[in-house]
Amino acid sequence: MILDIQGLKKCFGGLAATANVNFNVQQGEIVGLIGPNGAGKTTLFNLISGSIAPDSGAIIFKGRDIAGQKPFRICRAGIARTFQSVKIFSGMSVFNHILIGYLFGDHKDGISGRGREQAAGILEFVGLSEMSERRAGDLTLASQKRLEVARALATRPELLLLDEVMAGLNPTEISEVMELVRKIKEKGITIIMIEHVMKAIMEICNRVVVLHHGEKLAEGKPEEITQNKSVIEVYLGDLTCLPSEK
Amino acid sequence: MKYKIKKYSLYAALIVGILLLVSLPSYTSSYRVIFFTNILMYVILTLSWVIFSGPTGYISLATAAFFGVGVYTSALFSVTLCLPLVIFIGGIASFCLAFIVGSLTLRLRGMYFTMFTFALVQLISNFANWYEVNITGTVGRHVISLDSIIIYYAILVVFCLVLLVSYYIRHSKYGLALQSIGESEEAAAHSGINVTLVKVITFATSAFFMGAVGAVMAMRWTYVDPPIAFDIRLSFMPLLMAIFGGMGNVLSPVMGATIFAYLEEILTTKFPYYYMLLFGGAMLLVIVFMPRGIEGVFRKLQKNNRRESVEKI
Ligand SMILES: Nc1ncnc2c1ncn2[C@@H]1O[C@H](COP(=O)(O)OP(=O)(O)OP(=O)(O)O)[C@@H](O)[C@H]1O
Numbered sequence: 001m002i003l004d005i006q007g008l009k010k011c012f013g014g015l016a017a018t019a020n021v022n023f024n025v026q027q028g029e030i031v032g033l034i035g036p037n038g039a040g041k042t043t044l045f046n047l048i049s050g051s052i053a054p055d056s057g058a059i060i061f062k063g064r065d066i067a068g069q070k071p072f073r074i075c076r077a078g079i080a081r082t083f084q085s086v087k088i089f090s091g092m093s094v095f096n097h098i099l100i101g102y103l104f105g106d107h108k109d110g111i112s113g114r115g116r117e118q119a120a121g122i123l124e125f126v127g128l129s130e131m132s133e134r135r136a137g138d139l140t141l142a143s144q145k146r147l148e149v150a151r152a153l154a155t156r157p158e159l160l161l162l163d164e165v166m167a168g169l170n171p172t173e174i175s176e177v178m179e180l181v182r183k184i185k186e187k188g189i190t191i192i193m194i195e196h197v198m199k200a201i202m203e204i205c206n207r208v209v210v211l212h213h214g215e216k217l218a219e220g221k222p223e224e225i226t227q228n229k230s231v232i233e234v235y236l237g238d239l240t241c242l243p244s245e246k
Numbered sequence: 247m248k249y250k251i252k253k254y255s256l257y258a259a260l261i262v263g264i265l266l267l268v269s270l271p272s273y274t275s276s277y278r279v280i281f282f283t284n285i286l287m288y289v290i291l292t293l294s295w296v297i298f299s300g301p302t303g304y305i306s307l308a309t310a311a312f313f314g315v316g317v318y319t320s321a322l323f324s325v326t327l328c329l330p331l332v333i334f335i336g337g338i339a340s341f342c343l344a345f346i347v348g349s350l351t352l353r354l355r356g357m358y359f360t361m362f363t364f365a366l367v368q369l370i371s372n373f374a375n376w377y378e379v380n381i382t383g384t385v386g387r388h389v390i391s392l393d394s395i396i397i398y399y400a401i402l403v404v405f406c407l408v409l410l411v412s413y414y415i416r417h418s419k420y421g422l423a424l425q426s427i428g429e430s431e432e433a434a435a436h437s438g439i440n441v442t443l444v445k446v447i448t449f450a451t452s453a454f455f456m457g458a459v460g461a462v463m464a465m466r467w468t469y470v471d472p473p474i475a476f477d478i479r480l481s482f483m484p485l486l487m488a489i490f491g492g493m494g495n496v497l498s499p500v501m502g503a504t505i506f507a508y509l510e511e512i513l514t515t516k517f518p519y520y521y522m523l524l525f526g527g528a529m530l531l532v533i534v535f536m537p538r539g540i541e542g543v544f545r546k547l548q549k550n551n552r553r554e555s556v557e558k559i
């Protein structure tokens with residue numbers, strides 16, 4: 001078990017964005033995190049990655065409670081993330097994004113070390129080699145999302161948190177990203193992905209956790225989740241009329 | 247290949263420039279030496295300001311505070327200690343102040359940080375004034391004055407140091423970190439950068455050089471009081487000079503500060519009454535027509551050249 005979330009709680013004012021959430025993630029799995037808008041999915045990622053501190057509860061990563069630690073420590077401990085609304089370094093080159101992830105993700109090398117080769121390798125892996133010297137702000141949304149994944153991978157994570165990497169992409173781009181996620185899994189990296197694209201969730205996740213109003217509504221294999229009455233009621237029912245379902 | 251030639255010619259120019267500066271006192275009048283001391287003071291302040299504010303975009307107006315702390319350190323220790331030690335202590339005192347101030351305020355973003363640093367200058371200046379009047383019972387202090395050539399060389403050493411440090415930071419992984427902090431602090435933190443530490447240490451490092459140059463300048467002025475030491479103009483000048491020169495590489499702010507300080511010196515002597523007016527007008531023109539400073543103009547020229555040569559082919 002690589003991650004164990006126990007009784008996690010976070011309130012904003014009177015609103016419980018995360019209310020007593022429990023679940024765990026096994027080494028090498030891809031876990032899908034779904035739920036309606038405002039269910040508290042991103043908040044959960046913010047808690048795990050250290051953007052915000054929980055009011056109570058524990059986040060056990062590889063046997064150690066990391067709840068409330070600073071983001072850079074959690075990153076160096078081996079958890080990397082992407083952002084729902086892309087947060088890239090617009091004015092910097094694609095290559096420098098990767099270099100930063102590599103150099104600071106576990107901070108031993110200087111700038112003239114092996115970083116450059118490694119960074120080139122990662123760009124190759126995600127398919128951004130040709131854009132290496134481009135300004136990140138000039139890339140398309142699909143490439144920017146890919147760049148975020150690459151920067152996260154450069155920190156050499158054991159657990160990767162992907163927050164809607166497929167949102168806003170066209171069907172071709174979505175299947176390319178699905179391919180990429182599979183390749184990342186093959187490298188032995190554990191993944192939790194938030195996604196509204198049910199096709200992707202169904203095809204690549206080993207397990208799915210459903211959140212609703214900050215609470216865990218259901219958990220299980222993708223096939224089981226789609227049959228679950230309460231999940232259909234609060235989430236999947238609406239989703240059939242969304243364009244992303246086609 | 248072309249890149250390498252460009253790089254070497256840049257190094258050569260730099261070495262020639264520094265040699266010229268080193269030998270300056272042997273071929274000019276002492277008036278010129280003092281003139282260059284003033285210019286170098288501005289260049290150092292601008293370079294140190296750019297170290298932190300350039301990449302991160304945190305606009306600091308605390309320059310005068312750090313400079314003034316250096317000035318007062320010099321006033322306190324110039325009698326008992328030797329010159330290099332006084333300069334060093336001036337730098338360290340400012341470093342410590344910036345470290346504390348930075349730890350408290352670098353979580354403020356944008357205008358709030360700028361306003362706080364501006365207030366800091368007033369706060370420290372008033373405190374120094376209160377202390378002098380109520381505790382020591384004086385208004386100003388006399389500083390041991392040194393030969394203007396020695397002061398010039400002291401400034402030159404500080405200049406070379408700040409140039410080296412700027413270059414090092416810019417080309418190390420910390421330069422990348424600072425730049426990424428300027429773009430998105432949150433993403434930087436989640437890429438493993440200890441954002442707070444990098445910001446505070448860099449802010450303090452830039453303050454070190456401001457304090458060091460203050461410690462030297464005090465010895466040129468021989469008499470200091472709080473309004474002289476904490477002159478708020480010294481907070482605005484480096485910012486304007488950096489905008490004027492550009493911040494894309496280490497030499498742009500040097501160029502900006504040199505030209506700017508030179509113009510200021512000329513204008514104040516030739517047009518003592520209109521100088522502020524001329525200055526303000528010139529600054530407006532620069533911001534409107536050269537938003538990326540001298541550097542931006544050079545870039546544009548280069549691009550045009552390249553385009554022309556492509557068209558010829
Ligand atoms: N920093 C914050 N301050 C106050 N309220 C917040 C904050 N972050 C999130 N919330 C609230 O918490 C709730 C959960 O938000 P969250 O972003 O986690 O939802 P989500 O499941 O990611 O939704 P979506 O699918 O739209 O991304 C929302 O009601 C949101 O308004």
Ligand SMILES: [Mg+2]
Nearest residue numbers: 041042043084
């Ligand atoms: Mg979200």
